Amino acid sequence: MRIEIDGVSKGYATDRGSLLPVIAGLTGEIEAHEFVCIIGPSGCGKTTLLNVLGGLQHPDSGELRFVGERTAAGPLTSIVWQDYALIPWRSILDNVAFGPELRHVPVNERHNVAMAALATMGIDAFAHAKPNQLSGGMKQRAGIARALANDPEVLLMDEPFAAVDAQTRLLLQEELLEVWSRDRKTVIFITHSIEEALLLADRVLVLGPRPTKIVEVLPVPFSRPRGDHTELDRRFAELKSHLWNELRNATREAELAEARSQI
Amino acid sequence: MNVAEAKSGSRPANMSTFAPDQKRARGPGRAFRILNTGGGSVIPVIGVLLLWELGSRTGIIDRTFFPAPSNCFRALVELIVGGQLLPNLLITLSRILLGFLLGVIPAVIIGVTMARLPWVKVILDPIIAIVYPIPVVAILPLLLVIFGTGGTPIIVLAGIISFFPSAINALTGVLRVDNKLILMARNMGASDRQVLWKIILPGALPSIFAGIRLSAGLALLGAIAGEFLAASDGIGSMTWRYWQIYQITNMYATLAVIAAMGFLLTTATLRVQRRFFGWTERAA
Numbered sequence: 048m049r050i051e052i053d054g055v056s057k058g059y060a061t062d063r064g065s066l067l068p069v070i071a072g073l074t075g076e077i078e079a080h081e082f083v084c085i086i087g088p089s090g091c092g093k094t095t096l097l098n099v100l101g102g103l104q105h106p107d108s109g110e111l112r113f114v115g116e117r118t119a120a121g122p123l124t125s126i127v128w129q130d131y132a133l134i135p136w137r138s139i140l141d142n143v144a145f146g147p148e149l150r151h152v153p154v155n156e157r158h159n160v161a162m163a164a165l166a167t168m169g170i171d172a173f174a175h176a177k178p179n180q181l182s183g184g185m186k187q188r189a190g191i192a193r194a195l196a197n198d199p200e201v202l203l204m205d206e207p208f209a210a211v212d213a214q215t216r217l218l219l220q221e222e223l224l225e226v227w228s229r230d231r232k233t234v235i236f237i238t239h240s241i242e243e244a245l246l247l248a249d250r251v252l253v254l255g256p257r258p259t260k261i262v263e264v265l266p267v268p269f270s271r272p273r274g275d276h277t278e279l280d281r282r283f284a285e286l287k288s289h290l291w292n293e294l295r296n297a298t299r300e301a302e303l304a305e306a307r308s309q310i
Numbered sequence: 311m312n313v314a315e316a317k318s319g320s321r322p323a324n325m326s327t328f329a330p331d332q333k334r335a336r337g338p339g340r341a342f343r344i345l346n347t348g349g350g351s352v353i354p355v356i357g358v359l360l361l362w363e364l365g366s367r368t369g370i371i372d373r374t375f376f377p378a379p380s381n382c383f384r385a386l387v388e389l390i391v392g393g394q395l396l397p398n399l400l401i402t403l404s405r406i407l408l409g410f411l412l413g414v415i416p417a418v419i420i421g422v423t424m425a426r427l428p429w430v431k432v433i434l435d436p437i438i439a440i441v442y443p444i445p446v447v448a449i450l451p452l453l454l455v456i457f458g459t460g461g462t463p464i465i466v467l468a469g470i471i472s473f474f475p476s477a478i479n480a481l482t483g484v485l486r487v488d489n490k491l492i493l494m495a496r497n498m499g500a501s502d503r504q505v506l507w508k509i510i511l512p513g514a515l516p517s518i519f520a521g522i523r524l525s526a527g528l529a530l531l532g533a534i535a536g537e538f539l540a541a542s543d544g545i546g547s548m549t550w551r552y553w554q555i556y557q558i559t560n561m562y563a564t565l566a567v568i569a570a571m572g573f574l575l576t577t578a579t580l581r582v583q584r585r586f587f588g589w590t591e592r593a594a
Contacts (some may be wrong), residue, residue, distance in 0.1 A: 098493075101497045102497065103496060103497055104498075122498065124355070124497065125497065126493075126494070126497045128490065128494060130490065132490045132491055132494040134491060134509070134512075136513075137510055143500060145508075146499065148500045148508075149498055149499050149500050149501075150509075197498055
């Protein structure tokens with residue numbers, strides 16, 4: 048499904064009673080089957096945007112539209128969380144089967160769905176482990192498997208690889224690209240890493256400092272399938288440098304604004 | 311394949327080389343380990359009883375107040391055979407159980423409701439804050455006025471005294487459930503009911519159960535204290551009576567029964583906790 052973000056604003060009430068705007072009139076579009084990365088300076092409101100997209104918060108003004116025919120069995124969105132958000136008392140299998148369970152799918156059937164998703168992520172051997180027995184990378188594979196088993200229209204990924212070590216991160220990026228290439232679900236992927244955005248995305252949306260809106264839309268020209276060879280492309284370094292120049296000022300502004308608000 | 315199996319599978323190779331040393335380091339062998347089950351070693355307990363027995367028989371300690379454990383045990387057997395003990399034990403157990411249920415069931419419901427509905431918490435917080443510090447045994451005379459004599463005031467006392475830990479643990483348990491899990495469930499399409507039953511209650515269960523454990527111990531305390539002061543039957547009233555008529559061996563015999571109830575309650579509930587809520591220990 049195509050997502051239209053139409054002038055969405057969202058703010059928080061501060062302790063002093065005033066409204067702190069986080070997102071201000073953000074407008075943008077995400078096409079069906081598109082892989083979009085959102086990048087922006089720290090504290091610019093990426094997580095708030097994700098919560099709005101995930102239906103966890105309503106915009107104060109503006110509108111969020113999912114346009115087109117429903118093709119998936121599950122809900123509109125499923126979030127893959129940075130800190131996994133796996134249920135600690137459940138096995139990996141029952142964590143991954145959680146979405147179908149909420150829709151009252153019978154236990155055998157939902158376990159089959161979950162096992163298939165675990166096999167897709169290559170961790171079906173750990174179906175009966177508990178989350179705390181697994182490494183960060185394994186947990187996030189389970190987190191992705193859970194989102195896949197939930198069969199949403201759109202995958203929302205909130206810095207999913209930020210908490211794993213650098214090499215595992217490379218592995219997970221490759222696995223995600225491979226899994227995504229099979230059915231090309233729409234993905235909105237929030238990240239801090241410029242390289243990650245360039246490696247994964249069809250388009251990169253650059254957010255400005257708080258109150259945030261989209262300051263640039265960058266189409267990523269590299270052909271798929273992508274991998275470690277993608278970074279060897281001459282344009283990769285150019286785009287990376289371009290994005291960093293874009294972010295550098297915004298990051299500095301965000302830091303200054305943060306410092307001012309503390310004084 | 312299972313991860314736990316995979317881990318244990320790699321262990322025996324190393325174990326065999328270390329096994330002989332470990333055995334020597336353990337000192338006392340099998341006999342010790344058989345005794346060393348359940349709630350820790352029983353050796354020190356037996357030691358104290360032996361010293362007590364010796365001291366009492368040799369007259370080093372005053373045998374009027376500390377009769378030999380063997381005599382107390384004989385008194386216990388006589389109370390059982392004579393038919394006084396078991397009916398009173400059943401009465402006490404039923405009072406503990408009824409008081410426990412009377413306290414714990416509303417406590418868990420109220421605790422969870424307080425955590426979920428802010429206005430309920432606003433109303434009940436100050437009430438609990440005022441009532442909780444009152445030593446509950448002090449309200450026994452009031453309960454006697456309201457409920458008369460007999461078993462009811464004792465059950466109510468056990469109920470009130472066991473209410474608080476369960477209510478407070480249910481409240482804090484629910485409040486401490488990882489908010490990320492609630493957001494996750496909502497995003498995946500869970501209804502309010504599903505969030506409550508699949509995330510909040512299971513997540514709070516270890517804390518709720520810890521509160522229930524405390525409540526069980528307090529229900530025992532409340533029932534025995536109530537029987538000391540205001541009953542003509544039950545184990546507590548037997549203990550009190552034997553003290554008053556100076557049958558010290560009988561008093562010790564009934565005290566031992568009370569102690570055994572407390573011990574069984576503590577160890578049994580601890581086992582349940584380890585069995586079902588092990589994930590909280592590993593997660594911490």
